[in-house]
Amino acid sequence: MLSKKEIIEILKSNNDDVLKQADAIRKEYVGDEVHLRGLIEFSNICKRECKYCGLQCSNKTLERYRMEKNEILLYAKRAVDMGYKTIVLQSGEDEHYKTDYMCEIISEIKKLDVALTLSIGEKSFEEFKAFKDAGADRYLIRIETTDKELYKKMHPHANFENRKKCLEDLKTLGYEVGTGCLVGLPGQTTESLANDILFFKDIDADMVGIGPFISHPQTPLKDAQNGSFELALKVMALTRILLKNINIPATTAMETLNPNGRIIALQSGANVVMPNVTASEYRKKYELYPNKICIHENGDKCRHCIENKIKSIGRTISTEQGFRKK
Numbered sequence: 001m002l003s004k005k006e007i008i009e010i011l012k013s014n015n016d017d018v019l020k021q022a023d024a025i026r027k028e029y030v031g032d033e034v035h036l037r038g039l040i041e042f043s044n045i046c047k048r049e050c051k052y053c054g055l056q057c058s059n060k061t062l063e064r065y066r067m068e069k070n071e072i073l074l075y076a077k078r079a080v081d082m083g084y085k086t087i088v089l090q091s092g093e094d095e096h097y098k099t100d101y102m103c104e105i106i107s108e109i110k111k112l113d114v115a116l117t118l119s120i121g122e123k124s125f126e127e128f129k130a131f132k133d134a135g136a137d138r139y140l141i142r143i144e145t146t147d148k149e150l151y152k153k154m155h156p157h158a159n160f161e162n163r164k165k166c167l168e169d170l171k172t173l174g175y176e177v178g179t180g181c182l183v184g185l186p187g188q189t190t191e192s193l194a195n196d197i198l199f200f201k202d203i204d205a206d207m208v209g210i211g212p213f214i215s216h217p218q219t220p221l222k223d224a225q226n227g228s229f230e231l232a233l234k235v236m237a238l239t240r241i242l243l244k245n246i247n248i249p250a251t252t253a254m255e256t257l258n259p260n261g262r263i264i265a266l267q268s269g270a271n272v273v274m275p276n277v278t279a280s281e282y283r284k285k286y287e288l289y290p291n292k293i294c295i296h297e298n299g300d301k302c303r304h305c306i307e308n309k310i311k312s313i314g315r316t317i318s319t320e321q322g323f324r325k326k
Contacts, residue, residue: 002242007194011234022237022269029244030271034310035322036303037086037117037249038079038277041286042067046092048121049156050144052182054216054287055092061218063285066096069105076109079277082303085321086115088140088274093121103134110135115321117178122162125169132173137323139170140178142209145185146199147192154185167203176324178207178247183235184227185213193235201242206324207272208246210236211253214289229257233268240269246324247272255293263309272322273310275302 002010010018043066046055054062067075076087087109091097097105097120109116117138118131128139143163145151151160170177181196182188200208212227232254240248250270254261262273276283277299284295294302307317 018237019268022240026269033318035272035318037274038084039088039274040075041278043091043094044286045094051220059218080112088117090119106134138176142180146195176206180209182213183232186224211251237269
């Protein structure tokens with residue numbers, strides 16, 4: 001167990017030994033298998049105004065879309081045909097998908113014999129329960145930052161305590177709970193990043209996604225400096241050291257800043273990759289940040305590409321659904 005002071009010292013240092021330590025712990029606790037999870041971005045409509053996000057409702061230049069149930073299920077079936085054992089449904093906070101409708105989608109996907117992760121924003125306890133009862137296994141809701149003042153600045157009209165309550169509700173309901181943070185937000189300190197890492201430990205998160213902040217030209221942070229790939233990598237590595245047996249994705253944002261970002265992340269503690277199975281016509285519209293990788297590729301090409309990269313570093317593709325092994 002690292003202290004907050006030790007975490008801060010590591011984050012500030014130029015020493016990369018922490019990356020090797022994280023990789024060794026990853027190998028010991030979760031092995032050499034990499035879990036591939038098929039990502040379906042089914043709506044880019046969002047009611048939120050998160051200052052860093054290209055999907056924010058204030059962005060009037062973005063061409064919006066949403067898929068209905070049959071199209072979502074079509075992509076889910078394609079993902080299963082490609083060999084994915086987990087489907088990740090991700091969207092903006094789009095109120096079109098009422099609880100009953102979302103439950104229909106969940107129950108149909110579960111018939112495909114896959115694990116199902118939802119990443120669809122803040123909901124009530126009752127909604128989370130309905131999704132769980134319909135078959136959802138995991139839920140991803142990133143805290144983004146545990147600095148309350150910074151959270152307030154980055155998330156107009158949102159509530160930090162409610163965000164935390166959502167994570168608590170998900171734990172209570174028996175979900176595998178995913179969270180994470182952005183590294184390099186304007187005004188973020190090394191101390192607050194250390195607090196983020198300790199927060200992940202405190203709530204015993206099952207999945208943690210770490211990504212560098214990347215400024216979007218259609219947001220209030222358009223002139224802000226991008227986050228550091230190296231610092232994001234260290235935050236991820238320290239998360240692995242503190243939470244030894246969890247699932248940690250090598251995020252696409254890492255590769256947006258570094259051409260080998262996902263492979264480097266897999267060699268620094270990560271054990272999950274989430275290739276996109278959505279058609280390219282939608283991918284380019286799901287622009288959380290600019291220059292997102294693979295937006296012009298199809299699902300088959302994405303899977304083939306990442307498989308080859310994973311095998312090139314001596315790792316194997318898991319054939320399991322990838323639940324956390326406690």
